[in-house]
Amino acid sequence: MNPSLEVGPILRSLRHHKGAFSLLVLEVALGFVMLTHTMIAVRYYFRLHVRPTGMPEDQLVIARRRFLHPRDVETARAAARADIAALARIAPAAATETVPLPEAVAFPVALTRPGDSQPNFAWPVRATPAVTAALGVQVVAGTDLEAAIRTRLPSGTTPILLTWSVAEKLFGTIDNAVGQPMDGSGFGHARVAGVVRDFAYRSAWVPNAMSMVIVPTEPVTEHEVIYVMHAPAGGRAAVVDGATRALAAIADADSAIVVKPLDRTATRFAGLSSGAMIILIWTGFLVVAVALAGSLALASFSVAERTRQIGVRRALGANRGEIVSYFLLENFVLTTFGLGLGLGLAIGLNQVLRRIMVEMKLTPDEALLSMAVFLVTGLLSALVPARRAALIPPWAATRTL
């Protein structure tokens, strides 16, 4: 270890400048606290932004038939059946109550097992039985809905599908879940026909997004019918074309047809998460910029104040590199103290923030990244003045510069 770089004298000299030293340490500490938590928040929104929904979103196509005049539900259902028959020839298709990843957060259904005192909540997908194929989600236990409907159930009982999360939560294993009776708000008595792999229909923002229950119905409203189709990989454009033509071929003048590929980035929540990330990143950048600018100004200042001292050190035999190292080391020592204090403060603030928003949990990743940022900015803010210090000639010890 190069003796000219040892920290002993630096530490001892800092003892005599307690005020300025404490302020720098405190500033680094608070900056670290802020940057760390900003990173936690950015990570939260990023996860929401990119969180996979378990559906092959790149392959989904949404078709809608909008009625220009409201129709009776029965008439609408008939139209839906005709449409599905036409669409199924192009790709697996099902009529659904709402579009996947819609912009609205709807309400969950309450599921109860016989004997449950409290309900369990899950998000419903109400659609025609071909929905698992249409959404591209995989059945992992039991059967899909089409098969379930063919096997007759006691009248008044609906077959339903659960996602893995719900099945495990309620019945321990997915195989246990198959065949179990359940009651649901909105569909009464039901029996679990099968379990599918986890997917999130209504975006990842809702609590327990992957807790889904699929209910077979003919979901139409008096104003429109919505269809989901599962295109083969790379063949989405062809399916869009085919579906448009197939629907248009059905004579129905009192309606408007819209067929579009599913685009996650166009949803409101995508906008929200990316918007939130941008704002948070800007805020984090500000705090680093403020700390950097202040440190640069102060470091330059400190060099100017110590011109004579630097000349003396040069006179005593320090070369340029050693002058630079001295300033960098001084800065590094102070930054390290600041980060140490900052870590303690960050843990403290984190307790408070977690009580406000539970997702703000501190993990080592953010803390380490934030430390790295401050060490680097500290280094940079010291480097420029340090190099200027190195240019101070030795005769500054005797003459005014």
Next chain:
Amino acid sequence: MLKMAKIGKVYRTGLVETAALEDLTLEVARGDFVSLMGPSGSGKTTFLNIAGLLDTYDRGRYLLDGVDVAGLNDDQQSRLRNERIGFIFQSFNLIPDLDVYDNVEVPLRYRRLPMGERRDRVEEVLVQMGLTARMRHLPSQLSGGQQQRVAIARALVGQPQLLLADEPTGNLDTIASRQVLDLLEKINAERQTTIVIVTHDPTLAARARRKLHVLDGRLIDPQAAREHAAS
């Protein structure tokens, strides 16, 4: 030890040129105790800066212990300063943030000596200068005389061959001044350290074995100096 031949240096500030040194030629042998006297503006400090490799010169040649300093780069000059030269400044120039021990230790750190050896040398020189009691005091807690003793300790800790002093007693009272001069004489006698003192004080200059005079950037003979002083 120190050989300057026709050294010239010009300061340029804006449009004004000042010739600080003109054709300065002198030789200082090893073990000499030399004083250089002259009024303010005569170039004494410039001479000292050049002699100590603190500043550059525009004309002439300077050989330090046989080495032509013009050929040396910054690192080499720094090394030379560290190992061969000790400085004593008028205003002490102690580093205010460091205590006495750390101040004296600075040259040894730049010499990259290991901790044990540094400690031994520093303690030795502090004992010699009678400063052990004040080892952890700051310069601001010391009197002028004590500060200069620390500066001398710092200059000596590296066992330099050449000591350059710029008005070493300028800021001291009579007693402290006498102590410093006694000390310098002792160092010169015991270790054959070459000492060059630059001053405008005749009584101080008189204590040296060889007395040189400088005026307007040149060496002048003692007779001319006396005439100048009388006028």
Next chain:
Amino acid sequence: MTTLLYNLRLVGKSLRRDPWFTVVMVLSQALSVSIFVTALTTAQRYTNTGEVPGDVFRVEGQRDNTLMRFYGGSQFEIFGEFTANYVTVPMVHTLAATGLATASTVNFVAVMVGGPADRAPDRLPARFCDADMFQLLNVDFRYGGPFTRADERAAPPAPVVVLSDLLNEKLYGGADSVGRTLRIAGRDFRVVGVMRRRTGRMSLLDYGVPPESMANVVIPFAFADQLRPVPWISWPPAPAGAGWRAIADSASGVTEYWVRLPSEEARTRFAAALSAVGPQWKLHSAQEIARRFSKPPPPYRVFVILTLVVMEVSVINLMRMLLAKATSRAAEIGIHRALGAGRNVIFSRQLLEGVLVSMVGSGLGVVLAVPTVSMFDRLIPDMPIRLAVTPTVVGIALLICLLAGLVSGIYPAWRIASVPPTRYLGKV
């Protein structure tokens, strides 16, 4: 006064001596203040519902239910509450029949198909309500005015609608669209008014509307049976594929119900009528409802705390810079002291410097907050109100900045004033 001006002049000179230093101090403060004010603005809009009438009430059911607990603590805390606010259509009829309210309205949002008559029909969110809603919930108008009771009670009801500010912007670019025709579910309606979105304040009207339905058309409830809306909330959930008629007759709550009950007696009797329908139904005043929204949603609270920390960083930054500057001028201050300036003078002069820099920085920060806030507004889509820096926010922010200025100025001032004059005099 002259001393203050003299001190200001000295401070000004001092700041001008190191211009870049001063610029860094002012800009750092400005940037921190700008983001802090932005955070305050975004948080504050949720807590400010403005003028709410004293005699307006909403019927609500059981507020603590399992659904609310399911949503509690998440991003969407507020959704759980909605289920408590919805009553059934038969219940509305029953309560209206009591004749106790001097004004009343239903209020629910549905999605229809329609748009300007000259364009292809698109998804069109619609709010169904009675004419009384506009006065009950204190709605402002940008163009035109509301539809009236007369419009509703005419036989047949006048086919008129009101647009929300956001919808008017979306369809007509914000221009005066009074008199234009909208085709909704195949029927033509005439626009009679465009509502004004409040700046910086939520309206009670805005709660309970999903964000993507904020751009909605307001249709008289009298047309519900013809237009057959699909309400976005029905709780307990209506069976899928039930038409409007079935939903309206069912035991699913689909609409809010607001009433004006000016007298204490009317309130008591109305409450009794409510209890007769069911024990869980209660009257809640509009003011109480507004008070419920005293806390901004969790993400905004977190954002405010983060920017508060940014402010602290900037205060300490300023403190450090002021201290360094003061220390370097210590010799000059020593001269002032030798010439007779007392400790208090030095202290107050230094404090003045700190406060001046801080206030200039804060003022600049407030100015910078305006574009920051509008950028924020653009980044977060479909907000129910236009974000703007309100006087309240500016007031709070400037107060905090004054405090920050004092804090950052006091320490350096104290430090530099307590140095004895002789300490640095020799060192010029």
